[in-house]
Amino acid sequence: MHILIIGAAGMVGRKLTAALVASGQVGGSPIGRLTLADVVVPSAPAGFTGKVDTLASDLSAPGAAAALVTSRPDLIFHLAAIVSGEAEADFEKGYRINLDGMRFLLEAIRLEGQREAYKPRLVFTSSIAVFGAPYPEVIEDEFFSTPLTSYGTQKAICELLLNDYSRKGFVDGVGIRLPTISIRPGKPNAAASGFFSNILREPLSGIEAVLPVSKDVRHWFASPRAAIGFLIHAAELDTKLLGWRRSLSAPGLSATVGEEIEALRRVAGDKAVALIKDIPDAKIISMVDGWPKNFSAKRAESLGFRAEKTFDEIIRIHIEDELGGKIGG
Amino acid sequence: MHILIIGAAGMVGRKLTAALVASGQVGGSPIGRLTLADVVVPSAPAGFTGKVDTLASDLSAPGAAAALVTSRPDLIFHLAAIVSGEAEADFEKGYRINLDGMRFLLEAIRLEGQREAYKPRLVFTSSIAVFGAPYPEVIEDEFFSTPLTSYGTQKAICELLLNDYSRKGFVDGVGIRLPTISIRPGKPNAAASGFFSNILREPLSGIEAVLPVSKDVRHWFASPRAAIGFLIHAAELDTKLLGWRRSLSAPGLSATVGEEIEALRRVAGDKAVALIKDIPDAKIISMVDGWPKNFSAKRAESLGFRAEKTFDEIIRIHIEDELGGKIGG
Numbered sequence: 001m002h003i004l005i006i007g008a009a010g011m012v013g014r015k016l017t018a019a020l021v022a023s024g025q026v027g028g029s030p031i032g033r034l035t036l037a038d039v040v041v042p043s044a045p046a047g048f049t050g051k052v053d054t055l056a057s058d059l060s061a062p063g064a065a066a067a068l069v070t071s072r073p074d075l076i077f078h079l080a081a082i083v084s085g086e087a088e089a090d091f092e093k094g095y096r097i098n099l100d101g102m103r104f105l106l107e108a109i110r111l112e113g114q115r116e117a118y119k120p121r122l123v124f125t126s127s128i129a130v131f132g133a134p135y136p137e138v139i140e141d142e143f144f145s146t147p148l149t150s151y152g153t154q155k156a157i158c159e160l161l162l163n164d165y166s167r168k169g170f171v172d173g174v175g176i177r178l179p180t181i182s183i184r185p186g187k188p189n190a191a192a193s194g195f196f197s198n199i200l201r202e203p204l205s206g207i208e209a210v211l212p213v214s215k216d217v218r219h220w221f222a223s224p225r226a227a228i229g230f231l232i233h234a235a236e237l238d239t240k241l242l243g244w245r246r247s248l249s250a251p252g253l254s255a256t257v258g259e260e261i262e263a264l265r266r267v268a269g270d271k272a273v274a275l276i277k278d279i280p281d282a283k284i285i286s287m288v289d290g291w292p293k294n295f296s297a298k299r300a301e302s303l304g305f306r307a308e309k310t311f312d313e314i315i316r317i318h319i320e321d322e323l324g325g326k327i328g329g
Numbered sequence: 330m331h332i333l334i335i336g337a338a339g340m341v342g343r344k345l346t347a348a349l350v351a352s353g354q355v356g357g358s359p360i361g362r363l364t365l366a367d368v369v370v371p372s373a374p375a376g377f378t379g380k381v382d383t384l385a386s387d388l389s390a391p392g393a394a395a396a397l398v399t400s401r402p403d404l405i406f407h408l409a410a411i412v413s414g415e416a417e418a419d420f421e422k423g424y425r426i427n428l429d430g431m432r433f434l435l436e437a438i439r440l441e442g443q444r445e446a447y448k449p450r451l452v453f454t455s456s457i458a459v460f461g462a463p464y465p466e467v468i469e470d471e472f473f474s475t476p477l478t479s480y481g482t483q484k485a486i487c488e489l490l491l492n493d494y495s496r497k498g499f500v501d502g503v504g505i506r507l508p509t510i511s512i513r514p515g516k517p518n519a520a521a522s523g524f525f526s527n528i529l530r531e532p533l534s535g536i537e538a539v540l541p542v543s544k545d546v547r548h549w550f551a552s553p554r555a556a557i558g559f560l561i562h563a564a565e566l567d568t569k570l571l572g573w574r575r576s577l578s579a580p581g582l583s584a585t586v587g588e589e590i591e592a593l594r595r596v597a598g599d600k601a602v603a604l605i606k607d608i609p610d611a612k613i614i615s616m617v618d619g620w621p622k623n624f625s626a627k628r629a630e631s632l633g634f635r636a637e638k639t640f641d642e643i644i645r646i647h648i649e650d651e652l653g654g655k656i657g658g
Contacts, residue, residue, distance in 0.1 A: 091439075091497065110420075132573070142472075142473050143471075143473065144471050144472065144473040144474065145473065145474065145489075146492070146573070146574050147489070147492075147493070148496065148573060150493055150497070153489050153490070153492065153493040156489050157486050157489050157490075160474075160476070160482050160485050160486050160489075161482070161486075163475070163476075163482065164476070164479055164482040167477065168420065168479070244461070244475070244477060245475050
């Protein structure tokens with residue numbers, strides 16, 4: 001099996017690559033070849049005995065998608081996107097990367113299939129940003145898509161295209177709307193949602209972290225490990241079960257900031273919790289107010305997608321996967 | 330006021346042009362200039378004293394949208410599309426005309442606004458094809474968009490773009506999902522939905538018509554006059570009332586074929602009804618089975634959009650507007 005990962009240099013792409021290499025197979029088929037693409041050349045994974053190509057590729061550039069697809073990968077993960085904040089600030093770039101990139105990829109696959117029969121599985125990372133306030137406390141699987149950002153609009157359009165290209169038999173698509181990933185590894189970043197991870201990750205390493213919102217704030221989470229699990233499950237899924245509604249809200253954990261902190265206390269003690277400093281930020285408070293709080297995700301659960309049930313579990317996964325099993329500080 | 334109609338040569342475009350000319354104003358502003366564009370040169374309307382330009386323009390051709398927008402119309406009606414059957418048969422043409430055409434138009438408006446402040450009202454004809462089976466008996470305003478045709482996919486994507494360009498302040502958009510227009514004037518056409526009009530229009534002129542489905546079949550209708558009313562109301566509407574959910578399911582009449590026929594009997598007698606021949610067509614029966622039957626359209630009604638309440642009314646409108654007030658045969 002030949003797997004192409006577009007967006008392989010990002011956090012999700014690197015963890016997905018590592019998980020695929022560790023498993024050596026997808027759905028029982030051995031992985032013989034990996035093609036890893038991103039706007040910067042991704043690192044080749046350690047310990048993979050098959051063929052690996054790593055390359056720099058801007059999917060929105062003319063011919064780039066066709067060049068990736070011409071080697072006819074059996075399975076494609078399309079993870080590449082510019083994030084919400086940047087898509088909002090740079091309107092043209094957002095549409096170019098997040099919408100045109102997907103359309104070029106779908107067209108390249110369709111045209112390759114016109115040359116000679118070809119219908120790869122395409123796993124696409126969508127986002128809960130396809131939904132927009134006002135919404136109910138719990139968002140059901142059939143809630144409508146009314147994005148309030150250009151990023152969410154681009155993802156919603158990609159979902160529609162994925163459905164139509166799948167219905168026409170050009171590709172075998174699955175779209176997964178990922179929850180907010182927590183605990184996101186690495187340094188604190190500028191994303192408005194960063195604090196949800198920062199207030200756990202930094203104290204677990206003995207470092208102070210800022211909490212800019214109230215402890216009552218509720219949001220929707222999954223660990224990086226769960227997110228990788230969703231993508232691999234999407235690659236192995238019997239897509240006949242999806243009909244032509246090819247995108248799913250992934251399962252996750254609905255929790256308040258207060259519940260995050262109490263889980264931190266149980267796992268790492270009062271000393272860790274004491275490192276969280278309350279510094280309210282009106283701008284972040286107002287943004288977070290418009291974010292979804294909870295999803296039912298019944299459809300994805302019935303299809304076998306699984307996420308964590310407690311924040312204790314999410315914290316333990318971070319300690320295992322990122323801290324070598326040890327709490328620092 | 331300068332009005333641009335894209336798709337002015339079609340049935341809706343011609344009736345809209347005539348209605349605008351008859352009224353002479355939109356929302357109290359006199360119409361000083363009309364630009365009528367279509368892939369074939371539209372006819373200039375009779376009785377208009379302002380400036381009229383008629384031109385052939387393929388919105389999907391490079392530069393065409395910019396050429397239309399450079400005269401900075403205050404109000405734009407975008408009615409141009411290829412129909413469902415053709416978009417399904419010719420995948421590339423459907424995306425080029427129905428999606429790229431809209432995107433080029435929105436981009437031309439945005440770029441014109443970057444040159445000098447410009448935010449026209451844009452009224453876009455969407456379609457109930459943005460919805461796909463299975464759906465409930467009555468489709469509510471918040472039902473999700475899961476099209477089962479490329480045409481419906483293209484219209485759903487246009488709605489998302491219209492929302493985002495409006496939210497960003499580039500255009501002041503309103504999308505109207507039109508019911509099936511009945512009684513459609515002119516000759517019977519190849520559209521699978523044609524019989525809904527044929528079984529009334531032809532007998533009203535003393536001509537036989539074929540009914541290919543059961544009398545139990547229920548569908549969603551509005552007269553051509555109501556459709557033009559929706560578009561003009563959309564042009565006059567206070568769009569602050571829409572928020573960023575800029576597209577609406579228009580009101581209509583949910584009726585069975587049997588109810589259509591009984592209305593024909595009341596208006597034109599048994600002789601007219603006797604001209605309808607039952608010739609079941611398995612292919613049409615199967616297609617119609619997947620079409621929506623009824624909408625609540627509460628949101629549009631609360632915003633002042635109005636449709637007919639009975640098929641008797643729809644038939645009388647056809648007799649007034651198309652038959653000079655007289656039943657033929």
